[in-house]
Amino acid sequence: SQQGEEDPQALSIQEGENATMNCSYKTSINNLQWYRQNSGRGLVHLILIRSNEREKHSGRLRVTLDTSKKSSSLLITASRAADTASYFCATDRPGFQKLVFGTGTRLLVSP
Amino acid sequence: GAVVSQHPSRVICKSGTSVKIECRSLDFQATTMFWYRQFPKQSLMLMATSNEGSKATYEQGVEKDKFLINHASLTLSTLTVTSAHPEDSSFYICSALEGEGHNEQFFGPGTRLTVL
Numbered sequence: 001s002q003q004g005e006e007d008p009q010a011l012s013i014q015e016g017e018n019a020t021m022n023c024s025y026k027t028s029i030n031n032l033q034w035y036r037q038n039s040g041r042g043l044v045h046l047i048l049i050r051s052n053e054r055e056k057h058s059g060r061l062r063v064t065l066d067t068s069k070k071s072s073s074l075l076i077t078a079s080r081a082a083d084t085a086s087y088f089c090a091t092d093r094p095g096f097q098k099l100v101f102g103t104g105t106r107l108l109v110s111p
Numbered sequence: 112g113a114v115v116s117q118h119p120s121r122v123i124c125k126s127g128t129s130v131k132i133e134c135r136s137l138d139f140q141a142t143t144m145f146w147y148r149q150f151p152k153q154s155l156m157l158m159a160t161s162n163e164g165s166k167a168t169y170e171q172g173v174e175k176d177k178f179l180i181n182h183a184s185l186t187l188s189t190l191t192v193t194s195a196h197p198e199d200s201s202f203y204i205c206s207a208l209e210g211e212g213h214n215e216q217f218f219g220p221g222t223r224l225t226v227l
Contacts, residue, residue, distance in 0.1 A: 003154065003156075033215070035218075040202070040221070040223070041220060041221065042117075042204060042218045042219055042220040042221045043155075043204070043206075043218040044218075045215055045216075045217070045218075048215060088154060088155070097143055097160070097208060098145060098157055098160055099145070099157070099206075099216060100157070101154045101155045101156075102154060103153075103154050104153075104154050106152075
């Protein structure tokens with residue numbers, strides 16, 4: 001399977017704490033994207049990082065990419081209860097439009 | 112941002128019946144749409160890539176005769192689950208690419224299919 005892996009599978013923190021999720025993938029990539037999914041809902045695009053970028057910020061989100069290790073991390077700072085969701089990384093390969101999703105991290109932020 | 116809708120959001124059907132799910136791009140033209148399925152607490156698995164005006168490309172292990180895909184216009188793709196069985200019960204999600212050179216897929220809200 002080409003599916004990427006994420007860890008941890010589940011993460012439980014208190015509001016105000018930071019949450020870090022990691023994603024590893026198997027092939028060379030064009031881009032890596034992070035998505036959020038609330039239970040039973042569709043996906044919300046969070047951030048896209050290109051293969052030639054190493055770090056990207058968007059609000060309380062910080063994404064890093066290490067292509068030599070084929071890994072990425074998503075950091076959510078000062079978490080809120082509303083951040084409770086599943087988070088998925090997804091990669092696309094050069095010449096291919098389709099996305100390969102990671103296994104996901106279920107984040108629970110308690111008030 | 113671009114909006115993708117799916118209809119219906121939830122459907123319950125009996126074994127042996129066929130179910131059609133629609134995916135529409137509301138404010139942009141989508142030359143390429145994708146269909147995924149997601150089992151509870153699992154990730155999204157790509158089923159097929161749908162290109163307007165041509166046959167869909169199915170991923171390995173996905174039965175093309177069971178999951179019929181039609182992308183008849185630049186704003187609509189349909190997935191028909193034929194002769195549905197309980198094991199087809201899942202969350203089906205579509206996504207759309209705005210056009211050549213665009214990397215971001217816009218996802219629909221998903222359709223929950225339950226086959227009794």
